[in-house]
Amino acid sequence: MAQLVTMLGITHNPFMPKLFQQEQQPPGAAKVRERIAMMRAKLARHKPDVLITIGNDHLHQFFMDNMPAFMIGKMDRFHGTFYDEVREFGLPECDLAGDLELCNRLLEGAYQRGVDFAYSSELTVDHSIVVPMMFVRPEMDIPIVPILTNCIAPPLPTARRFYEVGQAIRSVIDSLPDGKRIGVLVSGHLSLEVGGPKQFERRLMDADFDARAVGWITTGDIDAAARDCNLEQMVPSGNMTMGFLNFLMAMGVAKGASPTHAEGLDAGFPAVPFFAWEQKEEGAGL
Amino acid sequence: MSKYLVNKFMHVVNMNQAAEEAYVENPPGFVAQWEKGERLEFTAEERRALERRDYGSLYAMGAHPFLLWSFTEAIWRHEMDREELVKDYKEKAATVGYPDFES
Numbered sequence: 224m225a226q227l228v229t230m231l232g233i234t235h236n237p238f239m240p241k242l243f244q245q246e247q248q249p250p251g252a253a254k255v256r257e258r259i260a261m262m263r264a265k266l267a268r269h270k271p272d273v274l275i276t277i278g279n280d281h282l283h284q285f286f287m288d289n290m291p292a293f294m295i296g297k298m299d300r301f302h303g304t305f306y307d308e309v310r311e312f313g314l315p316e317c318d319l320a321g322d323l324e325l326c327n328r329l330l331e332g333a334y335q336r337g338v339d340f341a342y343s344s345e346l347t348v349d350h351s352i353v354v355p356m357m358f359v360r361p362e363m364d365i366p367i368v369p370i371l372t373n374c375i376a377p378p379l380p381t382a383r384r385f386y387e388v389g390q391a392i393r394s395v396i397d398s399l400p401d402g403k404r405i406g407v408l409v410s411g412h413l414s415l416e417v418g419g420p421k422q423f424e425r426r427l428m429d430a431d432f433d434a435r436a437v438g439w440i441t442t443g444d445i446d447a448a449a450r451d452c453n454l455e456q457m458v459p460s461g462n463m464t465m466g467f468l469n470f471l472m473a474m475g476v477a478k479g480a481s482p483t484h485a486e487g488l489d490a491g492f493p494a495v496p497f498f499a500w501e502q503k504e505e506g507a508g509l
Numbered sequence: 510m511s512k513y514l515v516n517k518f519m520h521v522v523n524m525n526q527a528a529e530e531a532y533v534e535n536p537p538g539f540v541a542q543w544e545k546g547e548r549l550e551f552t553a554e555e556r557r558a559l560e561r562r563d564y565g566s567l568y569a570m571g572a573h574p575f576l577l578w579s580f581t582e583a584i585w586r587h588e589m590d591r592e593e594l595v596k597d598y599k600e601k602a603a604t605v606g607y608p609d610f611e612s
Contacts, residue, residue, distance in 0.1 A: 307579055
């Protein structure tokens with residue numbers, strides 16, 4: 224039987240890798256780096272053979288000429304990232320091994336469970352996958368199966384649907400006959416604005432939303448999250464707050480288990496999310 | 510409002526250095542040439558905003574804000590200091606708030 228050994232939820236802020244290399248860093252940066260190191264240690268401790276990496280494409284591979292709600296990367300190697308992200312964020316291009324067998328099992332297993340993923344055999348991943356990997360596994364030596372979501376081009380799938388897709392992913396993982404140790408790495412954010420009148424402000428965009436969001440994750444309260452996470456409600460918290468929806472998929476994967484760590488870190492930026500679910504003992508589930 | 514085509518234009522320019530350079534060198538020429546190859550058309554207002562690299566108007570018309578910022582950064586970075594650009598962009602966006610950006 225395959226086992227889900229850990230699931231981590233983390234920021235994909237694309238400015239952070241470059242920021243962390245600068246000599247002069249804002250006061251909160253050290254706290255963020257400390258949490259990232261903690262998450263990296265958690266991942267190493269649980270020794271996953273493969274990572275299902277969940278994040279939202281940022282109008283790179285996804286575009287409105289043909290917009291999927293949820294997509295799996297069906298390849299044995301993935302390139303990251305795109306020209307504009309190298310230019311704007313200084314992100315490195317990278318090459319990540321894939322796990323085609325797990326991809327195919329997830330794809331077919333999800334169809335059987337009522338979730339119809341799109342798939343791509345020519346997928347380049349952007350900062351939603353590259354940055355979390357740089358943070359928690361800079362060696363980039365664990366194969367990935369990327370799952371990309373649409374959190375950016377309305378209309379979006381519902382909050383509850385993100386959760387249900389997570390439940391389907393978990394159900395497939397739990398049914399896999401092989402002995403793989405599976406990790407899940409989810410990226411997203413809390414309240415955030417990009418390209419609007421409040422962008423790049425070094426403060427929490429909406430402390431109330433952040434606190435409620437961390438609360439939903441902590442208690443597994445999908446009903447409250449589904450009630451408060453539609454587009455019209457989230458935009459006033461910051462026009463890109465919808466990137467939080469990825470963490471509702473994580474809640475679905477967790478199947479009601481409480482996280483071992485749940486935090487929206489106030490480090491003098493928009494809140495930096497850190498979530499973890501971990502096996503308490505070998506073979507125990509999360 | 511053909512927001513979709515404006516977003517497509519920004520997507521192409523943002524993700525391709527050659528397109529970015531050609532656009533910045535001659536905005537009206539590049540816009541005209543590019544539009545010729547498309548089945549959809551810009552409105553006169555959209556075309557004018559793109560010819561002028563007018564991010565304030567594009568924001569007000571409901572261009573996708575995530576894409577618009579990245580595009581704006583790409584096409585103005587050689588002529589405007591980043592901080593000044595961020596400030597001006599935010600001020601212009603603030604005058605109209607949060608237009609619907611669904612395309």
